[in-house]
Amino acid sequence: MIRKVRSHITQNEDLIFERSSPGKVGYQLPALDVPEADPSALLGAANVRGEIEGFPEVSEVEVVRHFTRLSTWNYAIDLGMYPLGSCTMKYNPRINEAVARLEGLAWSHPYQPESLSQGAMEVVAKLEDALCEITGLDDITLQPAAGAHGELTGILLVRAMLEAQGNPRKRILVPDSAHGTNPATAGIAGYAVQNVRSNDQGMIDLEELARLADEDVAALMVTNPNTLGVFEENIMRAAEILHSKGSMVYMDGANLNALVGVARPGDFGIDVMHINLHKTFSTPHGGGGPGGGPVAVKKHLAPFLPVPRLKRLKDAFAWDYDVPQSIGKVRAFYGNFGVLVRALAYILAHGGPGLRNATVDAVLNANYIRHKLAPYFDLPYNRPNMHEVVFSDDRQSAKGVRTGDMAKRLIDYGFHPYTVSFPLIVHGALMIEPTETESKQELDLFIDAMISIAQEVDEEPAKVTSAPHATRTSRVDETTAARKPIVRWKP
Amino acid sequence: MLAACGLTSTDQLFGQIPAEARIHEALNLAPGISEFEIVDYFKGLSDRTSNGYASFLGAGVYNHYRPVVVDTIVSRGEFLTSYTPYQSEISQGTLITIFEFQTMVCQLTGMDVANASMYDASTAVPEAAMMAVRITGRHRILVAKSVHPEYRMVQETYAKNQGLPIEEFGYDAETGQLDLADLEAKLSKEVACVIIQTPNFFGIIEDVKKAAELAHAHGALLVATFSEAASLGILAPPVDADIVAGELQSFAISPSYGGPFAGIIASKEKYIRQLPGRLVGETKDSNGNRAFCLTLATREQHIRREKATSNICTNQALIALMATVYLELYGKQGLRELATQNLAKAHYLGTKIRPHFSGPYFNEFVAAAPAGKTPEGINEALLEKKIIGGLPLGRFYPELSGATLLCATEMTKRADMDTLAEVFHS
Structure with a gap:
């Protein structure tokens, strides 16, 4: 039974270009307090453009209605549980938005004098300190703009360190359960990727690792807890194997939210890791960004961190560009500062004990889901999980219903789908991450919905395979979109 | 809930973590504080920043007015707290705004296709260079010295680890525009792309067509970047480029001490399958209803x-999305008026302080400090009047160590420009 939602009216809305009519405007500019300019005279006629063909012409209220109507066609955390495994869709506290918009922070220019930037630089300092404490690592850069960008930065740090030792090496080991960004990053950093098969428990296979580890391996990129949501219990042994060959251990920090206040990567053998501020530290996903991808390192990698480094002088902060072994810059200026402000606000609001509580709640929520749904869905790796749990569609696919179908059906029940078909080591994966945000009430609604869908698969599978039924947009033809790409509007 | 999991304490939730990997003391972080605190x-x-100062800084980050509606829209939870729109049926709102974004980026730049955004221009430029390397099968990259110094630094970080040799070519000391002879001398059949910026870091408008002709004559692609998107309201778009990788910070995105911004990457249609990042189709x-979805994911x-x-x-x-809302508010007429106002303000300042280069400029220009003065000294004096001066160029261009980069936008007041000129010449 569908208990969480019922349908309501949504407004139709055209593309803005189709709403446009000549002469309409939605802006105001003050009267010029200087003489008018003649573009052709100042720039040369050839440098001046004609009218921008097809560009919108609409009024302010039309713009407001346009986006408000479109917004109602989106699902969001603000509407309910968003159980996307690996994505960590937790509540985004609004206080973080408010402080990021404070005039002095939002309108600070990156090149303004340091004497007029001390408040902004303190944000950087405080966040650096907090993240080092949380990860147990020695030093950090906040420059990378997102997780994948952090991965690239981290691997370049490894490369720079190895190069300084005389040999950058050739390969990066990536488990078959890894996020797609890991191998893509290794490739972009100039390394060959070697996949490492997981063992029959979905974990790092130490024997396989020992076989592959040699003096050509720059690093192992490991996610811990891994993408099954399980802590790699042999992580310290794995790190020893790599370290014995002079290789580094990179940790994808996508799942750091399962560890904060409980275990620290720096204590279990990790040399370098990135942190997704938009996951663990609740900065909004915003429909796909912006993110923040700080990279924390052990001492031996610190000399290679990007410039500028924040220097803590006796009574002031300063930017230091004089770092001879630095890999250089990975992004202009100092990173996604506005995202850093939000993450710091989140950390201050929670404090040490609050952060640990969030971890406990997230792990408890995921275990609760595992226990409640285990009778209905196949658990390919049935073992205690941390912040997320991965089922497979084995039972349902036998009846012709796939994980993607059930995900779409979940929409009719008022939930965003879980993560579909990832990790790749689970055939037909259903990857569920509730986060600490959800109450037992919301979790129970979700569990009921999943059980109800499992029953539908038995009784009326067509209802599931043709879902969703209640949305204003039914199942979308992605094949045609890719075959004949239309990626812009044309008059 | 613990009981439902067959557990008696929350500690048991972490039993799978080996004891030696666990922390046994609380994190050394203060307890949480309230919203008011x-x-x-x-x-x-916020008070220990530039709050309350007028500023003549541009150099890749610009002060433009942000209409209130922009914040109203991006604060809506349906946009703010949604994930990447992989599930099309419940993400049409985000998908359509991206489709409109892609369309307007094409309209502004004169390109055929544009992706859903990059981190910023400094990272979009190396992504464009990597595209060019894939397309041409060549490895050498030529970058104009007048491209934003930080974009060049990022480009170098990306390229050196992929074994892509980079070479810089100069600017004309008189006009501040590309030194085309230097470019031509450095072009060869090994060059994958030539990267230029217009308006360039000095605010000067480049001859994109000539640069493209030279690049194409040697089988290389032309990558054009920009940091001041407001210029696109009045400047002819870089249609002769093959790839455009730029920065939209000017469109309602606050300077925010350097980020987050929104980069773009756009290209000719034939390169669509080499674009990085997300695309909405x-x-x-x-x-049978019109719908939108992420597409061509096999690139990703x-x-x-x-x-x-x-x-x-x-x-x-x-x-x-901020840029999208802004562009729809300003529209066809507003963007032109915005650009023209910027032009007028900067050229008013240009009548008070003589530009160092003779090339046409949009809303910023290089000025040499008068004899006996330094840009740093002038800036010190300006701070006493609560004005942040231009960017002294010595840190990026030793040959311009006596010069500063000054910017004026529609937000710059005439009175402040007059004060700046007074202090500059006094």
Whole structure:
């Protein structure tokens, strides 16, 4: 039974270009307090453009209605549980938005004098300190703009360190359960990727690792807890194997939210890791960004961190560009500062004990889901999980219903789908991450919905395979979109 | 809930973590504080910045007015707190705003296709260079010295690890425009792309067509970048470029001490399958209604893994939405008026302080400090009047160490320009 939602009216809305009519405007500019300019005279006629063909012409209220109507066609955390495994869709506290918009922070220019930037630089300092404490690592850069960008930065740090030792090496080991960004990053950093098969428990296979580890391996990129949501219990042994060959251990920090206040990567053998501020530290996903991808390192990698480094002088902060072994810059200026402000606000609001509580709640929520749904869905790796749990569609696919179908059906029940078909080591994966945000009430609604869908698969599978039924947009033809790409509007 | 899991304490939830990997003392972080205390703390930080100062800084980050409606829209939870729109049926709102973004980026730049956004221009430029390397099968990259110094630094970080040799070519000391002779001398059949910026870092408008002709004559692609997107309201778009990689910070995105911004990457149609990052396409749903979805995902890391066109995953969607709302508010007429106002303000300042280069400029220009003065000294004097002066160029261009880069936008007041000129010449 569908208990969480019922349908309501949504407004139709055209593309803005189709709403446009000549002469309409939605802006105001003050009267010029200087003489008018003649573009052709100042720039040369050839440098001046004609009218921008097809560009919108609409009024302010039309713009407001346009986006408000479109917004109602989106699902969001603000509407309910968003159980996307690996994505960590937790509540985004609004206080973080408010402080990021404070005039002095939002309108600070990156090149303004340091004497007029001390408040902004303190944000950087405080966040650096907090993240080092949380990860147990020695030093950090906040420059990378997102997780994948952090991965690239981290691997370049490894490369720079190895190069300084005389040999950058050739390969990066990536488990078959890894996020797609890991191998893509290794490739972009100039390394060959070697996949490492997981063992029959979905974990790092130490024997396989020992076989592959040699003096050509720059690093192992490991996610811990891994993408099954399980802590790699042999992580310290794995790190020893790599370290014995002079290789580094990179940790994808996508799942750091399962560890904060409980275990620290720096204590279990990790040399370098990135942190997704938009996951663990609740900065909004915003429909796909912006993110923040700080990279924390052990001492031996610190000399290679990007410039500028924040220097803590006796009574002031300063930017230091004089770092001879630095890999250089990975992004202009100092990173996604506005995202850093939000993450710091989140950390201050929670404090040490609050952060640990969030971890406990997230792990408890995921275990609760595992226990409640285990009778209905196949658990390919049935073992205690941390912040997320991965089922497979084995039972349902036998009846012709796939994980993607059930995900779409979940929409009719008022939930965003879980993560579909990832990790790749689970055939037909259903990857569920509730986060600490959800109450037992919301979790129970979700569990009921999943059980109800499992029953539908038995009784009326067509209802599931043709879902969703209640949305204003039914199942979308992605094949045609890719075959004949239309990626812009044309008059 | 613990009982339902067959547990008696929350500690048991972490039983799988080996004892030696666990921490046994609390994190050394203060206890949480209330909302009021958080506001109070950050207000204190905000006061220890440039709050209340007028500024003539541009150099890749510009002060433009942000209409109130922009914040109204991006604060809506349906945009703010949604994920990447992989589930099309419940993400049409985000998908359509991205489709409109892609369209307007094409309209502004004169390109055929544009992606859903990059982190910023400094990272979009190396992604464009990697595209060019894939397209041409060549490895050498030529970058104009008049491209933003930080973009060049990022480009270098990306390229050196892929074994892509980079060479810089100069600018004309008189006009501040590309030294085309130097470019021509450095072009060869090994060059994958030539990277230029217009308006360039000095604010000067480049001859994109000539640069493209030279690049194309040697089989290389032309990558054009820009940091001042407001210029596109009046400047002819860089249609002769093959790839455009730029920065939209000017469109309602606050300077925010350097980020988050929104980069773009756009190209000719034939290179669509080499674009990095996300793309939204139009299609139909099973009822035949128009619908949108992420498309051509086989370029991307979650499908192609190490063979992907880029490792980018998260982009700058919400920031791109700010630019989208802004562009729709300003529209055809507003963008032109905005650009013309910027032009007027900067050229008013240009009548008070003589530009160092003779090339046409948009809203910023280089000025040499008068004899006996330094840009740093002038800036010190300006701070006493609560004015932040231009960017002294010595840190990036030793040959211009006596010069400063001054910017004026529609936000710059005539009175402040007069004060600046007075202090500059006094």
